[in-house]
Amino acid sequence: MADNQTSEVADPQAIVVGVDGSNASRNALRFAIGEAKALGRSIRVVGAYTVPSVAAATIDVSYVPIDDSAVRSSVTTVLKEAAAEVKAADVPVEAIIEIGDAAGVLVEESKQASLTVVGSRGKGGFAGRLLGTVSSALPAHSACPTIVVPVGWEPGVTGEARPSSSRPVHSSADGPIERSEETDTVPGIDYTGQVVVGVDSLGRESPALWEAAHIAMRRNSPLHIQAVITTTVIGPEWIPSQGDLERLIQEGTDKLEAARAAIVEEHPDLEVRWTLFDGQPAEVLVRASDTCAILVIGSRGRGGFAGLLLGSTSQSVLPYSAAPTMVVRVKR
Structure with missing residues (x-):
């Protein structure tokens, strides 16, 4: 499990997938696996989290850091499960934990990627218990194309054409x-x-x-x-x-x-x-x-x-x- 200690990545043309353990991010991972197989690419699963702090009530402003071990452990578990799913599909995989706002983290990761993939909950925005809100920042600022996968998407399943006023x-x-x-x-x-x-x-x-x-x-x-x-x-x-x-x-x-x-x-x-x-x-x-x-x-x-x-x-x-x-x- 790699940390963001270096800018080097295993594959600068990998497909980056933001994961947070939600159904939406699992859907995104499934879609990314299919794309990786078709394109002959590897997958880089990325988990991001922020470290909370508490302002101390003193005359001089100070901050009391909070132990992030529990949050980090949760993210690690999610990434290990995602990496195992990718490996089971016979696709090369790299897993990275990064501290920071998820949208910013994924934008940075997109600079060394051929595609970024994230999940969407549908009405109400993007999935993000750990990922945060990336609905505007990632698609608008990603250095490579971004694919947003709806939470209700299923491979091979086609919906029904609905009426339109256009x-x-x-x-x-x-x-x-x-x-x-x-x-x-x-x-x-x-x-x-x-x-x-x-x-x-x-x-x-x-x-x-x-x-x-x-x-x-x-x-x-x-x-x-x-x-x-x-x-x-x-x-x-x-x-x-x-x-x-x-x-x-x-x-x-x-x-x-x-x-x-x-x-x-x-x-x-x-x-x-x-x-x-x-x-x-x-x-x-x-x-x-x-x-x-x-x-x-x-x-x-x-x-x-x-x-x-x-x-x-x-x-x-x-x-x-x-x-x-x-x-x-x-x-x-």
């Missing part, structure tokens, strides 16, 4: 999609077996797009690219005309088709589809997560996620995503 307006398969009737919701789309990626104004230049393509190629899965425009009138400042709507749809369509063409040129054997939606970006991505194999989104850092006329959706997507969700850093 409507598809154009797709590579169906062309322009007419709005047949005015209803509050439309049937959900089934993305079973597909890798879904959300792209923003970067289009074909989006790092998330290319990361998703690599995942799809490795898994031999279709890639589905999504983008969203928002035509909802929220005030008198801008009331879109029919010409405005047509222009927005055409611009979104052009970016998506250019992205698809770029991916197909690089990976001619990969099946690539795209859909343009009118609605709310977070809802589109969360509904895709109901059935897709992996959801991939981009982050510009400091907590904000990029989107095609979308704004920040980080706090709306990650806590509710039903599929393992990869967050890829996008340089500002």
Whole structure:
């Protein structure tokens, strides 16, 4: 069991997994084992904890350190169990205990990793009895892509496509999609077996797009690219005309088709589809997560996620995503 006494690690391209003994972190570990096998990587399981202190009530401020042996022993037990599970899967493993805020610890570990994986409890944020809250800091600041695995995720189990208030307006398969009737919701789309990626104004230049393509190629899965425009009138400042709507749809369509063409040129054997939606970006991505194999989104850092006329959706997507969700850093 290694301590953080040195910056050296056994494998600088390992998959880092934050563990704390919760069901969410166990799910993250299971997912990471599958990725490690597919990529031929090792796993570095990391447990982090903070040392509490008590302020003494004296004239001169002082601090009474608290014995951390019980906490450390608990973390050690969790790490040993996690390492044993990885070894049983015949994957090389390294286990590290570090003292400090879990988000900061995992960000540092990500500097010597190819991927970081953490678990999510779902509604309400990330798992963290010992890990702490990493919902904003890790995905936004990790030096490598981060995958968040929902606590309810099970390998090979596909959810049900649920209705959405965000409507598809154009797709590579169906062309322009007419709005047949005015209803509050439309049937959900089934993305079973597909890798879904959300792209923003970067289009074909989006790092998330290319990361998703690599995942799809490795898994031999279709890639589905999504983008969203928002035509909802929220005030008198801008009331879109029919010409405005047509222009927005055409611009979104052009970016998506250019992205698809770029991916197909690089990976001619990969099946690539795209859909343009009118609605709310977070809802589109969360509904895709109901059935897709992996959801991939981009982050510009400091907590904000990029989107095609979308704004920040980080706090709306990650806590509710039903599929393992990869967050890829996008340089500002």
